[in-house]
Amino acid sequence: MAQQTALPPAEQPTAPAPSRTSATDVAGLGRGRAAAFVAPAMLLVAVFLVFPALWTLYIGVTNYRLTGVQARTPEIVGVDNYVDALGDPTFHNALFLTLVFVLFSAVLGQNLLGFALARSLATLRPVMRRVVESLVLLAWIIPSSIVAFLWLALLDRDAGTLNALLQTPGLAWLIDYPLVSIIVFNIWRGTAFSMLLYSAALASVPPSQLETARLVGASRWQTLRDVVFPHIRGHVLTNTLLISLWTFNDFTPFLITAGGPNDRTEVLPVYIYNTAISGGQMGYGAAVSLIMLVINLIIALFYIRLLRERR
């Protein structure tokens, strides 16, 4: 940078100095005006991202509460919140539930179902394909609150659609199978993304390579293993990374089970909400949020590592 700013004056003497300031950028704006253009965006980023992050970092080391004395005069407690969280069985439970939730609903559920849908849709007639795609997409784009209401209606114990369909009156899905319910719900809700991504990925496999496999007599599974998968490997990892992170941070289960019954669906985002907002322990909640952020980073690094490896 220092070199760049130093260079122009050295070259200037030969040129007949066209303007007051020499613009080094392509658009010829100059530093001042360029900064002015970027400022509104930077301001928004600062207010909504940088400041909350720093604030979380700060209150994470305090005993700040939503109400009471500590709300007015929080005290610095150092790493106590972190130590508490890491030793807290309810936090362990939440972390475990989150990992199960991510593994079954995203890594396995959305991934496999999305891939299966993308692959079978490719052979369908265009009209049918549009219809199925639109339906799957609807599940994705309808607002969470509406979707949650639909699922409550579906799973209701007394008047639920599912009980009517399965002829199992009185079965309380959200009490007897709460984790399974939100896993199935999340698969239903998020598969559209995987389906779209895999549809695009599958379209990028050259037809001649698939036909070469057919000509040598490769089975479906062999074609998938030797031709299709190597081509879409990057897509699979990218997709798994994205849906893992989204699911990890997904708050929608709260709208269906609110973490219950008995904390059996209290995944980390719900746990944070329950402790920080409902329980009022803002400092503690902030500390858990930061731990969650670190876990997110670890997951992301893991996938990026895989992505970088050739083969």
Add this chain to the structure above:
Amino acid sequence: MASIQLDGLTKVYPGDVRAVDALDLSIVDGEFFALLGPSGCGKTTLLRTIAGLEEATSGTVRIGDRDVTQLPPGKRELAMVFQDYALFPHMTVADNISYPLKIKGLAKPERLTKAVEAGEELSLGGLMERRPGELSGGQQQRVALARAIAVHPQVFLFDEPLSNLDARLRLEARTFLKRLQRELGVTTVFVTHDQAEALAMADRMAVMDAGKIRQVGTAREVFQRPASTFVANFIGSTPMNLLPGVVQGDGVDVSGQRIPMPADSREHVADGQDVVVGVRPEYLTLSQSAADGALHGVVAIIENLGTSALVTLEADGFTVAATVPDGEEPPIGADAWVSAAEGRTLVYRASDGELVDAPVAAAIA
């Protein structure tokens, strides 16, 4: 190695598009056979139907003494080389070549030995551990060929094998492919839209249009005696002169000028019949003095073809082109006369564009 026999082969796509229309064709064992035609003529569909990648709507495909019409592509014992070579980018050259053997269930050491053998044959010796992305276009093509050879198929199918190579490499690959096919003696069908490629490589060729075969024959037959004005137009690097005329006695009147009727066509035409006279520029002799039975025109354009030049004459009502040896071009604007070499003039019916005599009866001049 086997012959290929097609009977009444038809392929209709949804929307009633007849890509291949009741087509009969037999390809002899060991033959290098070209399917030639403009784009959309059905030649690639025909090749893919032979391969089994497309299901025939009706008709049969026989390879050797087996009816393979209902067999999946993997059981037809043929190998295909695609236009883009279809190499697997994530596999080494050795793995690519041995892939068909892997599917056939050969053990790894055995199939690698065979892959190396096939690779050596196509001088890919030092490249076996590379990935396709690290190879030139010509090398990639040889890998695709090696993969086809390694399984010892009964039939090779090539889809536009040369079109992804640059012009210079294409000539080399042409010679190379022809030699390879001769050495292996495997029946080979290849698709091309380039008539020069078909003329140069094929033992025999089929010229196709709109899902039908317009002419089958050796390169010489098709070049010298195109069965219709369509084929005449399509074959040859300089387009054939096709002059509309009217039969008058033992001659043809072309826009007021009279040229003699070839002896073998005379009995097939009636006085006053509309015909099209076809003669290749290469078979026309140009002179700057009037001659009997020659067409007169004014030199309008001269195109340099390297060792010869294409001279276009403009006359009242038509243009005619002739090639002259390099250095003997007449000046532009000069009067010139062209006359056809003996037996090189063809007469087509104006009504359907076919030769006036039955093509089979034609003695090749």
